[in-house]
Amino acid sequence: MTDYFTYLEEEHISPGVLNGIRDYRKQFPPDETAAVPPRYFYYGKEVWEQAAHALLAGENLLLAGAKATGKNVLAENLAAVFGRPVWNVSLHINTDASSLLGTDTFQNGEVVFRPGPVCQCASAGGFCILDEINMARNEALAVLHSLLDFRKSIQIPGYGPIKIHEASRFIATMNYGYAGTREVNEALSSRFMVLQMPEIESENLEKLLEKEFPSLRKEYRKQFTALFLDIRSKCRSGELTEKVLDLRGLIGALRMIEGGLEVYPALHMGITGKTPDPYEQSLVRDIISSRFSAKTDPGKLFDL
Structure with missing residues (x-):
């Protein structure tokens, strides 16, 4: 992890943010075996500090911006620096509740719940990257509302509630210009801190x-x-x-x-x-x- 902090120091990220991330890692020790090193570093001091402050405050983050602004790169960088495992969920028009939360399956002759990526991430304390969130239908994403707000849990019919791990965060990305995108409704956007991604300098x-x-x-x-x-x-x-x-x-x-x-x-x-x-x-x-x-x-x- 030393390399990540060296990189952030070279970007002149404020000591308060760096200390906050260190405290977070002490509270939620990372599992280095589950870590996925990012392919690229994200460069941009102001964006880094705003994103880190949102996550340290316990908020979820929506990265909005044009093509080639580094939304996914920043999301993966944040997960690596905070030391959390990553679940990448690529959203599309056919995304439904079962593909996010999970569904019933047979195991040893009985019906059991097979958790989807969102439930797995919420239980394990990971970072869930909801890629191109404005490509999915709003009614499909409505099942996430209770996970993303103060309730921090979701009710699975027939199986009871799933509580979100305190370390979990949700990072969504969206591009306004792609074909097939739609408006994100107010109920969903209010559950995120929105960071408008600038073009790379x-x-x-x-x-x-x-x-x-x-x-x-x-x-x-x-x-x-x-x-x-x-x-x-x-x-x-x-x-x-x-x-x-x-x-x-x-x-x-x-x-x-x-x-x-x-x-x-x-x-x-x-x-x-x-x-x-x-x-x-x-x-x-x-x-x-x-x-x-x-x-x-x-x-x-x-x-x-």
Whole structure:
């Protein structure tokens, strides 16, 4: 865990927040065998402190924001730093109460209750990440109301109540722009502290790329950062749709370039190909060609 706190100290997170997290971990000792290290670090002091304060106060957290703002990355970082096991629940239009809470099943010739991910998390003191909460129907999510408010329990018909562990927290994410999303009703949103996620800044994006690709030369790290920001600017102005604004795609392309694939094919696979529209594809190709030459040697991007 030392690495996590070192990282937070390097981000200049306030000592009060760090001490609060340490006290929480003393009260609820983490099970290191169940810990899932996050794939990436989230960079952003103000966001980190606001999110941590909400969880330390015993609140649940709703991370709302545009694409590529790091909602899931932050959620997994919080679970790792607080030392809690994670249950990831991907929500969709067909999500119902049984897929969240559990259902009946046969075991040793008798009917027993098989808990779903929400009940498992609530009982074990984990962090439950409700991914894309505004894709699920409000009537399906209504079963969570008593878990998320002051009652901290839920009644399972035929089996009695399940009390939530004091260490448990629920972190929901949502994107306003995805197809199939809907409004989250007031009853549900009132049970969360809502944190509007800002777009990643160039400085923090460079930190992310440096952490992920330590051998990537500084001048190229700046070029890839600028490329992402150029695409984001075009998306915000309406010249491109957000289909091509894909930070995961950029990082995946860099991994392929590090493995020896040419720059253009890698970026076209990671970014350009995310839209089926030929006109958009041509615009993205123009942006890429303004930052990189077709003759760029992938081997020269990295210090070997």
